[in-house]
Amino acid sequence: MLLLRTISLYFLLVFLLWGCAVDKRPDHYISAIPVSRSLAAHASHLPQHRQLQNALKQRNLIISETGEILPINQSVCNAALFYRVTDATFPQYVGKHQDLLSGFYIDVARVNNDWVVVDTDNDFTQSQRRLTLPALALALTPKLMRHDAIIIRPEPETRLSDLKELLQSAKAQFPQHSLQFVVAEKYVVQVEKSGVKGVSDSTAQSHPYLAATSLTSDARKRVLMTVDSFNVAEPIAIIVDTQPLTACMQVNKSVVLAPIQKIIAPPLTVDAVLLANVLPSNADFNRLDEQQRLLSDGQYLTIDNRQQSYPLSNKMDTNRCRQLTPGDELYQYCLDRQQDGDTAVTTQKYIMKKQQQ
Amino acid sequence: MISSTFSNHAKILLLLLLFVVYVCLELSLNILLIDMYAQPIQAVFGEHSITAERLELFGRTLSGFGLALAVATFIPATLFNRLIRDETKKVEAGKPLNPKTAQLINGVFRPLILVLVWALIIPCLRIAVDGVVDTTSNDKKLSAVRAIVYKEAYLAETVAIEGFPEFDDIVSDPKRKDLMVALIPSLAYFSAGFNKLIESNLDNMADQFLLNRQEVAFITEAIPRIRQFDRTYKQELARYQKANKAYLVALKKENNYSLIEQERVALLNQANDSITNHWKSYSQALLDADNYRKDVAEDANNPIRKGYSSVKDDYFSSSCKSDCRQQLKVDFAKYLSTLKYDTGESFGVYLTADDITVAKMLKSKYYLMSMFERGRIKYIHRLYGIPEEMEYEQYNDSPQALTVAVDVFNKQGVKVANDWTLSDQRGLHQAIEAKYKGRAKVLWNEYRKSARFSVTKPRLDRVGFARLPQVTKYAKKTLGNYYLAEFTPSISERKYKKLWLAKQDNISFIKMVTSTAATAAFSPGGSMFMLGKDAVKLAVIPPMSIAASLLAIFLLFIKLGVYLWSKSKGYLTLAMLAGAIAFGVPVGASVTDKNAYHVMMGNFAEAFSTVDPFDRIFTIGFGYVLDVENGIFQTYRDLSVVRLVGQIIKYRPPYQPQESNQPVETIALEHEQYFLRAYDDLAYGWLSFLPKHYGFGEVIKPFDTNITVLKQDMNVGAYIGVRLENEKVAAVNMPNFLQNSDIGLLAEQKFFYKPDVAGLVSEFASNFDDPQYWLQLGQGDVGKESLIQKLEVNMTAYLNHQPSTLSLLNTLHKKGQNNLILLELKRTKKYRCFVLGVVDAQMISDSINVNFFDYEELPKCKAVL
Incomplete structure (x- = not known):
């Protein structure tokens, strides 16, 4: 009996001491993260655009719902894109522009104690528009995205008191967004003290600055630049309005990726998808109808509106050493130096000769 | 009578002995001279300079003795009458000498005169040589420089003569080289044809x-x-x-959106895999926790098991109360949780004090096994960061899964924002973009x-x-x-x-010092005054001394013969036989050798010595002298007497190995040498009034700066000697360079800046095709004197008006650099400047043999002329 009790006690102990193994294996595993193909927000999801959209994506491009060809995002431009606002109407993509734009740019002039949005480059008095800044803010605010920045450039020669006043009203009108002010270099520090990013309106070393008008174009309305540690100026932001793609292509020559398809002979049927595949990187993608017509002649239009032939080979060999021949003047630079100079050639005896009389 | 015969014999033998000694000494001098001057100039002036002086002194002493002996013996006896008071003993012409008188004259007077004359001759020879050197014309000095240049080039085997490979053969034959090298300068100096040959080739030679x-x-x-x-x-x-x-x-x-999208998809797939795998390995590890470390628990000898036993013993000891027991549990839990193997691998359990069971009922093994299993499960939950109660369904949305995904991204260099969520596709795309952006x-x-x-x-x-x-x-x-x-x-x-x-600028030292325009610079005070002296000494003195000592031996033989003829035919025969064997045989062999020098020199004279008959005869004669010398030199150069004499003057020929232990007695000899040297210097100083007295050897103070102007073609344009006073140019001396250069050169060098120039140039321009003008110019009639004087005066004023040049001159003067070379730059008034040390013969050797630039260029030199 005692033995039985002892044995049962032991069993109880063993049972208590022993934890049972836990099996947490599920019946089947499922992916924690859904892997979906994302597309830029400003891209069209219309079914008629689907094929073209896929082709354009391969070239860093998209088509918008209105049929405009745009960069797939701003980062492919190697610079931030800002939309320049001159009136209260906006392109269709504004409002879902988080991939394309970093924000908005506004030139304002002081007219009768109002800040008026103007459409000018340097001569702020010439402007005819009468859209005030608060009115614009009212129209723009619903379209703004979370990360949008607003760049405001008051007319040059603005007095400091007016500038302060503008700063206050801008802060009030765009309370959720970061502001940048383009001012004379001497005011930059002062502007930054009030919590607004300062941009110099002339070339500066320590701040971003607005590049001279000579560096702008029809598509690239303004350029903000900065000087890097090697003292090389490079654009950090470009201000665009109606031609974002052209502006982008002007800043970064390799925005549009190389064609994914080569054409050997003009094809019988030309459609937009084919064009998206074959047009060279400097082609104007917003004139696909004309491009379609030109392709049968083996021609295309560039962004600067020149008509060119399709290059036979997409890749130019940039290494001259593979093309030069020994007869060419530059060929020598492709060779290693011959180390043949360490034997003396002149140390023969001098032979004295009798002078002929 | 017998004693008289004996003394006669003794006298003759003594005389023969003295003669042999003298011949040996002359022979040594001769051979040592050849040895010495067969060396490059830099050795003669460098390591052997003192030896060369000693050798020279030795030579003078020896030949002085010969000369003094000749003087003393050739003085007629009647001249001594003045010294003899006793009328009866006076010498009378036509009568034999009174024996006592003879004794007086030959025993006292003649030896006295011998010593006196000898003592005088030693310094006088030096003075005479200096006088000869000083009075050598500048042209001859230039010839000497050329001769030396040729010798050095010949010795360095850098020059050959067309059609005369024999010369090259000789210089490359160490046996025959020395004699030829030592004597060739004299041929080059004295033979006008040879000198001309050198001159005409020198420019090209220098360039090469x-x-x-x-x-x-x-x-x-x-x-x-x-x-x-x-x-x-x-x-x-x-x-x-x-x-x-x-x-x-x-x-x-x-810039490639599609590639970034591809990477995003790939990253997400990887993250999904990692999240799944994390749970897989977690759940498997839980299963494997069964019987964890069972082997350790079962092994009675395992230190852990033993440790547990000792904990048990302590736990149940009577002294251990509840605090002690709790502490034991804490310690053992900590011990197991932190336990690591030697390999660093953790024991793999995590236990707290509550998990430690200490009881007596069962074996330690069972308690340990249960503790290990419980500890293992805890450990796994901690390791995987998954709470014990979490199920797989909760896991996929948990922060743990997010962490796994973020770890995957981080490993690929993609840094998502802190608030990133698993569904934030754009955020991930931007993070990948940012990884490459600006990359x-x-x-x-x-x-x-x-x-x-x-x-x-x-x-x-x-x-x-x-x-x-x-x-x-x-x-x-x-x-x-x-x-x-x-x-x-x-x-x-x-x-x-x-x-x-x-x-390269071929500014050649050799070209400069051998330029025909350079002759002026050899004048006293000129930049090459020292060089000229050295060159003449080197070209003329050694070969002359060698020839003279040879002649002395020859003449003494004759004198001895004449003397013995009347005394003893036997000794004469003996002496002549010995002479013939000692000199005749080697000389004869040398002359009749198929490589004999006279044959070669004959051919050489045929080709090059066409200037005058003397030249021809000299050249051929030179060949014979070479043959004679060769016979003697080859036979006796290793004679111990020669070595001994060499030792006395501390000369060690290059072929003779250096002796490690110098004999002690040389110190005494050195002292004697020192005495002789001191006497020579004293007497030289004392007697040096003589040349001045006889009107040659005018001494001129050296210029403060010597300017050499080189034309663009590197030829010498002009030499100018400048004297400075109070940092101003006090005087300018332009040596008589017109004699060798054309006047057009002057116009070219722009020395003329005053109206005189225009006149001079127009005179030249209007007359240059008139032979009469050239004749006058050659004769110095076109106001040569006045022109030079005018130039010198003008130059003085001009230099004082060129502040940059003046300051350059002053700086150089202060630094003790007195040779300025100005190289004209492309027909401008500007010059490149070089400085040169004191110009001496050693530089010739250097510029042929050594890789060193003679010139130091002055940077930023602003000399303007």
Whole structure:
């Protein structure tokens, strides 16, 4: 009996001491993260655009719902894109522009104690528009995205008191967004003290600055630049309005990726998808109808509106050493130096000769 | 009678003995002279300079004795009458000498005169030689310089004569070389034909020497620099190409939306896999926790098991109360949780004090097994960061899964925002974009920071890289003086060397000192005064001394013969026989040798000594002298007497090995030498009034600065001697250079700046085709005196009006550099300036043999003439 009790006690102990193994294996595993193909927000999801959209994506491009060809995002431009606002109407993509734009740019002039949005480059008095800044803010605010920045450039020669006043009203009108002010270099520090990013309106070393008008174009309305540690100026932001793609292509020559398809002979049927595949990187993608017509002649239009032939080979060999021949003047630079100079050639005896009389 | 016969014999024997001693000494002198002057000038003036002086003193002493002996014996006996008071003992003409008188004259007077004359002759010879050297004309000095140049070049085997390979054979034969080298300067000096040959070839010869030296300099200095450049260049090119490749790859990714999307999808798939695998291995590890470390628990000898036993013992000891028991549990739990194997592997359990069971009922094994299993499960939950109660369904949305995903991204260099969620596709895309954004630029900046050439732009090919300004700049820096604009990273060394050599300024020392315009500079006070003296001494004195000692031996033989003829025919026969064997046989053999010098010199005279008969005879005679000398020199150069004499004057011929232990007695001899030297110097100083007294050897104070103007073709334009006083030019002396240069040169050199010039030049211009004018000019009638004087006066004023040149002169003067060479730059008034030390004969040797630039260029020199 005692033995039985002892044995049962032991069993109880063993049972208590022993934890049972836990099996947490599920019946089947499922992916924690859904892997979906994302597309830029400003891209069209219309079914008629689907094929073209896929082709354009391969070239860093998209088509918008209105049929405009745009960069797939701003980062492919190697610079931030800002939309320049001159009136209260906006392109269709504004409002879902988080991939394309970093924000908005506004030139304002002081007219009768109002800040008026103007459409000018340097001569702020010439402007005819009468859209005030608060009115614009009212129209723009619903379209703004979370990360949008607003760049405001008051007319040059603005007095400091007016500038302060503008700063206050801008802060009030765009309370959720970061502001940048383009001012004379001497005011930059002062502007930054009030919590607004300062941009110099002339070339500066320590701040971003607005590049001279000579560096702008029809598509690239303004350029903000900065000087890097090697003292090389490079654009950090470009201000665009109606031609974002052209502006982008002007800043970064390799925005549009190389064609994914080569054409050997003009094809019988030309459609937009084919064009998206074959047009060279400097082609104007917003004139696909004309491009379609030109392709049968083996021609295309560039962004600067020149008509060119399709290059036979997409890749130019940039290494001259593979093309030069020994007869060419530059060929020598492709060779290693011959180390043949360490034997003396002149140390023969001098032979004295009798002078002929 | 017998004693008289005996004394006669003794006298003759003594005389013969003295004669032999004298001949031996002369012979030694002769051989040592050849040995000495067969060496390069730099040795004669350098390591052997003191020995050369001793040898010279020895020579003078020896020949002085000979001369004094001749004087003493040839004085007629009647001359001694004045010294004899006793009338009866006076010498009377036509009568035999009174024996007592003879004794007086031959025993006292003649030896006395011998000693006196000997003592006088020693310094007088030196004075005479100096006088001869000083009175040598500048033209002859120039000839001597040429002779020396030829000798040095010949010795260095850098020159040959067309059609005379025999000369080359001799100089490359160590046995025959010395004699020829020692004596050739005299031939070159005295033979007008030979001298002309040298003169006509000297310019080209000098150029070639210079070219040789420049090439050697290029090989030793520029080639290593070029290779240094190449090493760096290749490194930099490779670095650039690597960076370029990396840049282009990065850039391609940077701007490619599709590629970034691809990466995003790939990353998400990886993250999903990782999240799943994490749970898989977690759940498997839980299953494996069964019987964890059972082997340890079962092993009675395992230290853990033993440790547990001792804990148990302590636990149940009577002294251990509840605190002690709790502490034991805490300690054991900590021990097991932190336990690690030697390999660093954790024991793999995590226990708290509550998990420690200490009881007596069962074996330790069972308690340990249960503790290990419980501890293991806890450990796994901690390790995987998954709470015990979490189920798989909760896990996929948990922060644990997010952490696993973020870890996957981080490993790939993708940094998502802190508030990133698993469903934030755009955020991930932007994070990948950010990874590549500016990556190319960053890579490029990294390259630029680490690279020496730090090229701003990528995409250059090799051709573009080779032509970068950085490359040129580095080449300039590395090559320094050896840089030419034609240098490229690929030009072959040989080609570049050729270009470089062609571009060098061939300022040749030899060309300068042998220019016909240079004769003026040999004048007293001129820059080459010392050089001229050295050259004459070197060209004339050694060969003359050698010839003289040979002649002395020969003459003494005759004198001895004449003496013995009347005394003893037997001794005469003996002496002549000995003489014939000692000298006749070797000389005869030398003369009849198939390589005999006289044959060769005969041919040489035929070819080159066509100027006058003397030249021809001298050249052929020189051949015979060489033959005679050769016979003697080859036979006796190793004679112990020669060695002994050499030892006394401390001369060690190059072929003789250095003796380690110098004999003690030489010290005494040195003392004697010292005495003789002191006497010689004293007497020389005392007697040096003589040349002045007889009107030659005018001494002129050296100029403060000697200016040599070189024309663009590197030929000498003019020499100017300048005296400075109070930092101003006090006087200018332009040696008589018009005698050898054309007047057009002067106009070219722009020395004329005053109206006189115009007159002079127009006179020259209107008359240059008139032979009469040239004749007058040659004779110095075209106001040569007045012209030079005028020039000198004008030059003085002119130099004082050139502040830069004046200050240059003053600076040089203060530094003790008194030879300024101005090289005209492309027909401007500007000059490149070089300074040169004191010009002496040693420089000739240096400029032929040694790789060293004679000239030190003054940087930023502002000399204007």
